[in-house]
Amino acid sequence: MSCFHIFKAKRGRSSPELRNQETSKSNDLPSSSRVVKSTGSIPSPRSIPEMYKEKEHNLRVFSYTELRNATNNFNRLVKIGEGGFGSVYKGSIRPSNGLGDLVMVAIKKLNKNGLQGHKEWLAEVQFLGIVDHPNLVKLIGYCCVDGERGIQRLLVYEYMPNKSLEDHLFGRAVQVLPWVTRLQIILGAAQGLAYLHGGLEVQVIYRDFKSSNVLLDMDFKPKLSDFGLAREGPMGNNTHVSTTPVGTYGYAAPEYVETGHLTTHCDLWSFGVVLYEILTGRRALDRNRPTMEQKLLDWVKRFPADSKKFSLIIDPRIRNQYSPSATRKIAKLADACLNKNPKERPTMDEVVEILKQAIQESEEMNLRLEFLHPMANGCALFVVDELCCPGV
Secondary structure, three states: OOHHHHOOOOOOOOOHHOOOOOOOOOOOOOOOOOOOOOOOOOOOOOOOOHHHHHHHHHEEEEEEEHHHHHHHOOOOHHHHEEOOEEEEEEEEOOOOOHHHHHHHHEEEEOOOOOOHHHHHHHHHHHHHHOOOOOOEEOOOEEEEEEEEEEEEEEEEEEEEOOHHHHHHOOOOOOOOOOOHHHHHHHHHHHHHHHHHHOOOOOOOOOOOOOHHEEEEEOOOOOEEEEOOOOOEEEOOOOOEEEEEOOOOOOOOHHHHHHOOOOHHHHHHHHHHHHHHHHHOOOOEOOOOOOOOHHHHHHHHHOOOOOOHHHHHHHHHHOOOOOOOHHHHHHHHHHHHHHHOOOOOOOOOOHHHHHHHHHHHHHHHHHHHHHHHOOOOOOOHHHHHHHOOOOOO
Protein backbone atom coordinates (compact mmCIF):
# COMPACT_ATOMS: atom_id res chain seq x y z
CA MET A 1 0.00 0.00 0.00
CA SER A 2 1.33 3.43 -0.93
CA CYS A 3 0.55 4.74 2.57
CA PHE A 4 3.46 2.69 3.89
CA HIS A 5 6.07 3.88 1.36
CA ILE A 6 8.13 5.70 3.97
CA PHE A 7 9.29 2.40 5.46
CA LYS A 8 10.80 1.34 2.13
CA ALA A 9 13.54 3.96 2.16
CA LYS A 10 16.99 2.97 1.01
CA ARG A 11 19.74 2.32 3.53
CA GLY A 12 20.99 5.48 5.16
CA ARG A 13 18.15 7.76 4.09
CA SER A 14 17.10 10.12 6.85
CA SER A 15 13.54 10.40 8.00
CA PRO A 16 11.76 13.75 7.43
CA GLU A 17 12.45 14.75 11.04
CA LEU A 18 16.19 14.21 10.68
CA ARG A 19 17.02 15.53 7.23
CA ASN A 20 18.85 18.52 8.64
CA GLN A 21 20.70 16.52 11.28
CA GLU A 22 24.05 14.77 11.09
CA THR A 23 23.98 11.93 8.58
CA SER A 24 25.79 9.65 11.03
CA LYS A 25 22.75 9.49 13.32
CA SER A 26 20.48 6.45 13.33
CA ASN A 27 17.26 6.70 11.39
CA ASP A 28 14.58 8.04 13.73
CA LEU A 29 11.90 5.83 12.21
CA PRO A 30 11.67 2.09 12.80
CA SER A 31 13.01 0.64 9.57
CA SER A 32 13.97 -2.76 8.23
CA SER A 33 16.93 -1.09 6.52
CA ARG A 34 18.43 0.17 9.76
CA VAL A 35 22.10 -0.82 10.21
CA VAL A 36 22.47 -3.44 12.93
CA LYS A 37 25.74 -4.59 14.38
CA SER A 38 25.70 -8.37 14.54
CA THR A 39 27.69 -10.39 17.06
CA GLY A 40 28.67 -13.63 15.42
CA SER A 41 26.04 -16.16 14.39
CA ILE A 42 23.25 -14.91 16.65
CA PRO A 43 20.36 -13.92 14.35
CA SER A 44 19.35 -10.27 14.49
CA PRO A 45 15.85 -9.59 15.83
CA ARG A 46 13.23 -8.60 13.32
CA SER A 47 12.44 -4.93 12.93
CA ILE A 48 9.04 -3.43 13.72
CA PRO A 49 7.98 -3.32 10.03
CA GLU A 50 8.95 -6.98 9.60
CA MET A 51 6.94 -7.96 12.66
CA TYR A 52 4.03 -5.82 11.49
CA LYS A 53 3.91 -7.56 8.12
CA GLU A 54 2.93 -10.75 9.93
CA LYS A 55 0.02 -9.12 11.75
CA GLU A 56 -1.23 -6.40 9.44
CA HIS A 57 -4.21 -8.54 8.48
CA ASN A 58 -5.53 -8.12 12.05
CA LEU A 59 -6.18 -4.41 11.45
CA ARG A 60 -9.31 -3.26 9.73
CA VAL A 61 -9.01 -0.86 6.79
CA PHE A 62 -11.77 1.77 6.84
CA SER A 63 -12.96 4.08 4.10
CA TYR A 64 -13.03 7.80 4.80
CA THR A 65 -16.80 7.78 4.25
CA GLU A 66 -17.26 5.12 6.95
CA LEU A 67 -15.44 7.20 9.55
CA ARG A 68 -17.06 10.44 8.49
CA ASN A 69 -20.47 8.83 8.98
CA ALA A 70 -19.35 7.29 12.29
CA THR A 71 -18.68 10.78 13.69
CA ASN A 72 -21.54 12.67 12.03
CA ASN A 73 -19.06 14.40 9.70
CA PHE A 74 -16.55 14.90 12.53
CA ASN A 75 -19.01 16.98 14.47
CA ARG A 76 -17.40 19.10 17.16
CA LEU A 77 -20.05 17.88 19.61
CA VAL A 78 -18.45 14.42 19.57
CA LYS A 79 -14.87 15.68 19.82
CA ILE A 80 -13.33 14.17 22.95
CA GLY A 81 -9.72 15.27 22.64
CA GLU A 82 -7.15 17.25 20.74
CA GLY A 83 -3.38 16.99 20.52
CA GLY A 84 -0.42 18.09 18.50
CA PHE A 85 -1.15 15.66 15.69
CA GLY A 86 -4.91 15.86 15.40
CA SER A 87 -8.35 15.66 16.98
CA VAL A 88 -10.07 12.64 18.54
CA TYR A 89 -13.78 11.95 18.10
CA LYS A 90 -16.19 9.53 19.68
CA GLY A 91 -17.91 7.45 17.03
CA SER A 92 -19.73 4.20 16.39
CA ILE A 93 -18.93 1.60 13.74
CA ARG A 94 -20.47 -1.62 12.58
CA PRO A 95 -18.70 -4.88 13.49
CA SER A 96 -16.41 -6.15 10.73
CA ASN A 97 -18.90 -8.92 9.85
CA GLY A 98 -21.72 -6.36 9.58
CA LEU A 99 -23.75 -8.13 12.25
CA GLY A 100 -24.70 -7.10 15.76
CA ASP A 101 -24.83 -3.77 17.57
CA LEU A 102 -22.75 -0.74 16.73
CA VAL A 103 -19.37 -0.57 18.52
CA MET A 104 -18.22 2.62 20.27
CA VAL A 105 -14.75 3.72 19.17
CA ALA A 106 -12.34 6.66 19.35
CA ILE A 107 -11.30 8.05 15.97
CA LYS A 108 -8.19 10.19 15.64
CA LYS A 109 -8.11 12.42 12.58
CA LEU A 110 -4.62 13.74 11.93
CA ASN A 111 -4.01 17.30 10.88
CA LYS A 112 -3.05 17.77 7.25
CA ASN A 113 0.54 18.71 7.97
CA GLY A 114 2.39 16.69 5.35
CA LEU A 115 5.03 14.05 5.94
CA GLN A 116 5.45 14.80 9.64
CA GLY A 117 1.82 13.90 10.31
CA HIS A 118 2.13 10.86 8.08
CA LYS A 119 5.18 9.69 10.01
CA GLU A 120 3.39 9.85 13.37
CA TRP A 121 0.36 8.07 11.91
CA LEU A 122 2.56 5.39 10.43
CA ALA A 123 4.43 4.78 13.69
CA GLU A 124 1.14 4.24 15.52
CA VAL A 125 -0.09 1.76 12.93
CA GLN A 126 3.18 -0.17 12.99
CA PHE A 127 3.67 -0.32 16.77
CA LEU A 128 0.05 -0.82 17.82
CA GLY A 129 -0.33 -3.34 15.02
CA ILE A 130 2.11 -5.73 16.71
CA VAL A 131 1.73 -5.19 20.46
CA ASP A 132 -0.58 -7.33 22.56
CA HIS A 133 -0.92 -6.33 26.20
CA PRO A 134 -3.89 -5.45 28.45
CA ASN A 135 -2.27 -2.13 29.40
CA LEU A 136 -1.79 -0.87 25.85
CA VAL A 137 -4.71 0.65 23.96
CA LYS A 138 -6.07 -1.54 21.17
CA LEU A 139 -5.89 -0.25 17.61
CA ILE A 140 -8.88 -1.52 15.64
CA GLY A 141 -7.94 -0.15 12.23
CA TYR A 142 -7.02 2.83 10.11
CA CYS A 143 -7.90 4.91 7.07
CA CYS A 144 -5.33 6.13 4.55
CA VAL A 145 -6.56 8.14 1.58
CA ASP A 146 -4.61 10.33 -0.85
CA GLY A 147 -7.30 11.91 -2.99
CA GLU A 148 -8.44 15.08 -4.65
CA ARG A 149 -9.44 16.51 -1.30
CA GLY A 150 -5.94 15.98 0.07
CA ILE A 151 -4.25 13.54 2.43
CA GLN A 152 -6.45 11.83 5.02
CA ARG A 153 -4.91 9.80 7.85
CA LEU A 154 -7.15 8.37 10.57
CA LEU A 155 -6.81 5.81 13.35
CA VAL A 156 -9.60 3.86 15.04
CA TYR A 157 -9.07 2.75 18.65
CA GLU A 158 -11.12 1.06 21.33
CA TYR A 159 -13.13 3.66 23.25
CA MET A 160 -11.93 4.49 26.78
CA PRO A 161 -14.93 5.98 28.64
CA ASN A 162 -13.14 7.27 31.76
CA LYS A 163 -10.84 9.67 29.94
CA SER A 164 -7.24 9.97 31.12
CA LEU A 165 -5.23 9.91 34.33
CA GLU A 166 -4.53 13.61 33.70
CA ASP A 167 -8.27 14.41 33.66
CA HIS A 168 -8.79 12.76 37.06
CA LEU A 169 -5.69 14.20 38.71
CA PHE A 170 -6.18 17.79 37.61
CA GLY A 171 -9.73 18.18 36.31
CA ARG A 172 -12.32 19.56 38.70
CA ALA A 173 -15.34 18.18 36.87
CA VAL A 174 -14.42 14.49 37.21
CA GLN A 175 -14.22 11.98 40.02
CA VAL A 176 -11.25 12.33 42.38
CA LEU A 177 -9.14 9.19 42.28
CA PRO A 178 -8.64 7.48 45.67
CA TRP A 179 -5.04 6.72 46.68
CA VAL A 180 -5.17 2.95 46.07
CA THR A 181 -6.84 3.50 42.69
CA ARG A 182 -4.00 5.84 41.71
CA LEU A 183 -1.49 3.17 42.62
CA GLN A 184 -3.38 0.50 40.67
CA ILE A 185 -3.48 2.77 37.63
CA ILE A 186 0.22 3.59 37.74
CA LEU A 187 1.01 -0.11 38.28
CA GLY A 188 -0.87 -1.00 35.10
CA ALA A 189 0.97 1.73 33.23
CA ALA A 190 4.28 0.36 34.54
CA GLN A 191 3.36 -3.13 33.38
CA GLY A 192 2.62 -1.74 29.92
CA LEU A 193 6.02 -0.03 29.80
CA ALA A 194 7.77 -3.17 31.08
CA TYR A 195 6.21 -5.10 28.21
CA LEU A 196 7.46 -2.53 25.68
CA HIS A 197 10.96 -2.61 27.16
CA GLY A 198 11.32 -6.37 27.36
CA GLY A 199 8.30 -8.30 26.12
CA LEU A 200 8.83 -8.11 22.36
CA GLU A 201 11.49 -9.31 19.94
CA VAL A 202 12.81 -5.77 19.83
CA GLN A 203 12.97 -3.19 22.58
CA VAL A 204 10.47 -0.36 22.24
CA ILE A 205 11.01 3.09 23.76
CA TYR A 206 7.67 4.77 24.35
CA ARG A 207 9.16 8.30 24.49
CA ASP A 208 5.92 10.06 25.43
CA PHE A 209 4.92 8.79 28.86
CA LYS A 210 2.72 11.35 30.63
CA SER A 211 -0.54 11.36 32.55
CA SER A 212 -2.60 12.44 29.52
CA ASN A 213 -1.46 9.33 27.61
CA VAL A 214 -2.68 6.95 30.33
CA LEU A 215 -6.29 6.26 29.36
CA LEU A 216 -8.85 4.59 31.63
CA ASP A 217 -11.45 2.02 30.62
CA MET A 218 -14.86 1.45 32.20
CA ASP A 219 -13.25 -0.22 35.24
CA PHE A 220 -10.46 2.39 35.54
CA LYS A 221 -7.90 -0.03 34.18
CA PRO A 222 -5.12 1.93 32.45
CA LYS A 223 -3.93 1.64 28.86
CA LEU A 224 -1.08 3.55 27.28
CA SER A 225 -2.07 5.44 24.14
CA ASP A 226 -0.50 7.64 21.45
CA PHE A 227 2.44 5.75 19.98
CA GLY A 228 3.33 8.36 17.38
CA LEU A 229 6.66 9.08 19.05
CA ALA A 230 7.59 5.48 19.92
CA ARG A 231 10.88 4.14 18.57
CA GLU A 232 12.76 0.87 18.36
CA GLY A 233 15.47 0.67 20.99
CA PRO A 234 19.18 0.31 20.21
CA MET A 235 20.21 -2.94 18.55
CA GLY A 236 23.43 -4.92 18.36
CA ASN A 237 26.32 -3.15 20.08
CA ASN A 238 24.60 0.23 20.00
CA THR A 239 23.92 1.83 23.38
CA HIS A 240 21.28 4.32 22.25
CA VAL A 241 19.22 5.65 19.37
CA SER A 242 20.11 9.15 18.20
CA THR A 243 17.18 11.36 17.29
CA THR A 244 15.94 14.92 17.42
CA PRO A 245 14.47 15.45 20.91
CA VAL A 246 10.68 15.62 20.84
CA GLY A 247 8.01 15.15 23.49
CA THR A 248 6.33 17.19 26.20
CA TYR A 249 8.17 19.77 28.28
CA GLY A 250 8.41 18.71 31.90
CA TYR A 251 8.45 14.98 31.16
CA ALA A 252 11.52 14.51 28.95
CA ALA A 253 14.74 13.15 30.48
CA PRO A 254 17.51 15.77 30.68
CA GLU A 255 20.12 13.62 28.92
CA TYR A 256 17.74 13.12 26.02
CA VAL A 257 16.99 16.84 25.73
CA GLU A 258 20.70 17.69 25.83
CA THR A 259 22.10 15.00 23.52
CA GLY A 260 19.25 13.39 21.59
CA HIS A 261 20.42 10.00 22.90
CA LEU A 262 17.32 7.87 23.41
CA THR A 263 17.18 4.77 25.67
CA THR A 264 14.60 3.05 27.84
CA HIS A 265 16.07 5.02 30.76
CA CYS A 266 14.32 8.06 29.28
CA ASP A 267 10.94 6.40 29.86
CA LEU A 268 11.93 5.86 33.50
CA TRP A 269 12.51 9.60 34.00
CA SER A 270 9.07 10.40 32.59
CA PHE A 271 7.57 7.74 34.85
CA GLY A 272 9.17 9.38 37.89
CA VAL A 273 7.53 12.69 36.98
CA VAL A 274 4.09 11.05 36.81
CA LEU A 275 4.68 9.33 40.16
CA TYR A 276 5.06 12.76 41.73
CA GLU A 277 1.91 13.91 39.91
CA ILE A 278 -0.16 11.15 41.53
CA LEU A 279 1.39 11.92 44.94
CA THR A 280 0.77 15.65 44.82
CA GLY A 281 -2.16 16.15 42.49
CA ARG A 282 -0.03 18.80 40.74
CA ARG A 283 1.04 19.10 37.11
CA ALA A 284 4.65 18.69 36.03
CA LEU A 285 4.50 22.32 34.97
CA ASP A 286 1.83 24.76 36.16
CA ARG A 287 2.27 28.44 35.26
CA ASN A 288 -0.74 29.35 37.40
CA ARG A 289 1.10 28.60 40.64
CA PRO A 290 3.59 30.86 42.49
CA THR A 291 6.99 31.04 40.79
CA MET A 292 8.66 28.71 43.30
CA GLU A 293 5.96 26.06 42.79
CA GLN A 294 5.51 26.07 39.01
CA LYS A 295 8.00 23.28 38.28
CA LEU A 296 6.87 20.19 40.18
CA LEU A 297 10.30 18.54 40.45
CA ASP A 298 11.88 21.69 41.86
CA TRP A 299 9.07 22.10 44.40
CA VAL A 300 9.08 18.53 45.77
CA LYS A 301 12.83 18.72 46.42
CA ARG A 302 11.98 20.94 49.39
CA PHE A 303 10.07 18.06 51.01
CA PRO A 304 12.29 14.93 50.97
CA ALA A 305 10.65 11.57 51.59
CA ASP A 306 12.47 11.08 54.91
CA SER A 307 11.71 14.54 56.27
CA LYS A 308 8.93 15.55 58.67
CA LYS A 309 7.65 17.99 56.06
CA PHE A 310 7.09 15.27 53.45
CA SER A 311 3.36 14.93 54.14
CA LEU A 312 2.87 18.55 53.01
CA ILE A 313 3.24 17.56 49.36
CA ILE A 314 0.50 14.93 49.44
CA ASP A 315 -2.63 15.80 47.45
CA PRO A 316 -5.03 17.21 50.08
CA ARG A 317 -7.96 15.45 48.38
CA ILE A 318 -6.61 12.07 49.58
CA ARG A 319 -5.35 13.28 52.96
CA ASN A 320 -7.15 10.64 55.02
CA GLN A 321 -6.74 7.71 52.65
CA TYR A 322 -3.09 6.93 52.19
CA SER A 323 -0.48 4.86 53.99
CA PRO A 324 2.45 7.08 55.09
CA SER A 325 4.97 4.28 54.48
CA ALA A 326 3.52 3.63 51.02
CA THR A 327 3.68 7.29 50.00
CA ARG A 328 7.30 7.48 51.15
CA LYS A 329 8.04 4.34 49.17
CA ILE A 330 6.50 5.94 46.06
CA ALA A 331 8.47 9.17 46.55
CA LYS A 332 11.73 7.23 46.90
CA LEU A 333 10.85 5.23 43.78
CA ALA A 334 10.18 8.49 41.93
CA ASP A 335 13.56 9.83 43.08
CA ALA A 336 15.26 6.67 41.80
CA CYS A 337 13.56 7.07 38.41
CA LEU A 338 14.73 10.70 38.36
CA ASN A 339 18.37 9.87 39.02
CA LYS A 340 20.60 12.14 36.93
CA ASN A 341 22.66 9.08 35.99
CA PRO A 342 20.41 7.14 33.57
CA LYS A 343 22.15 3.81 34.24
CA GLU A 344 21.33 4.04 37.95
CA ARG A 345 17.59 4.26 37.36
CA PRO A 346 15.61 1.08 38.09
CA THR A 347 14.22 -1.12 35.35
CA MET A 348 10.47 -1.15 34.74
CA ASP A 349 10.32 -4.70 36.10
CA GLU A 350 11.81 -3.43 39.38
CA VAL A 351 9.33 -0.54 39.38
CA VAL A 352 6.44 -2.98 39.00
CA GLU A 353 7.53 -4.96 42.08
CA ILE A 354 7.89 -1.86 44.26
CA LEU A 355 4.45 -0.61 43.19
CA LYS A 356 2.91 -3.96 44.12
CA GLN A 357 4.43 -3.66 47.60
CA ALA A 358 3.07 -0.12 47.98
CA ILE A 359 -0.41 -1.29 46.97
CA GLN A 360 -0.28 -4.14 49.48
CA GLU A 361 0.75 -1.77 52.30
CA SER A 362 -2.02 0.67 51.39
CA GLU A 363 -4.68 -2.03 51.23
CA GLU A 364 -3.57 -3.43 54.60
CA MET A 365 -3.85 0.04 56.13
CA ASN A 366 -7.36 0.40 54.70
CA LEU A 367 -8.34 -2.88 56.34
CA ARG A 368 -7.02 -1.64 59.70
CA LEU A 369 -9.01 1.57 59.35
CA GLU A 370 -12.17 -0.35 58.50
CA PHE A 371 -11.64 -2.38 61.66
CA LEU A 372 -11.17 0.76 63.74
CA HIS A 373 -14.09 2.66 62.24
CA PRO A 374 -16.85 1.21 64.46
CA MET A 375 -15.10 2.60 67.56
CA ALA A 376 -16.57 5.40 69.67
CA ASN A 377 -17.24 8.79 68.09
CA GLY A 378 -14.07 10.77 67.37
CA CYS A 379 -11.60 8.02 68.34
CA ALA A 380 -11.41 6.44 64.91
CA LEU A 381 -10.97 9.83 63.26
CA PHE A 382 -8.13 10.64 65.66
CA VAL A 383 -6.40 7.36 64.75
CA VAL A 384 -6.85 8.11 61.05
CA ASP A 385 -5.19 11.51 61.46
CA GLU A 386 -2.29 10.01 63.39
CA LEU A 387 -1.80 7.27 60.82
CA CYS A 388 -2.10 9.47 57.77
CA CYS A 389 -0.58 12.77 58.78
CA PRO A 390 2.43 12.16 61.03
CA GLY A 391 4.12 15.35 62.12
CA VAL A 392 1.27 17.60 60.98
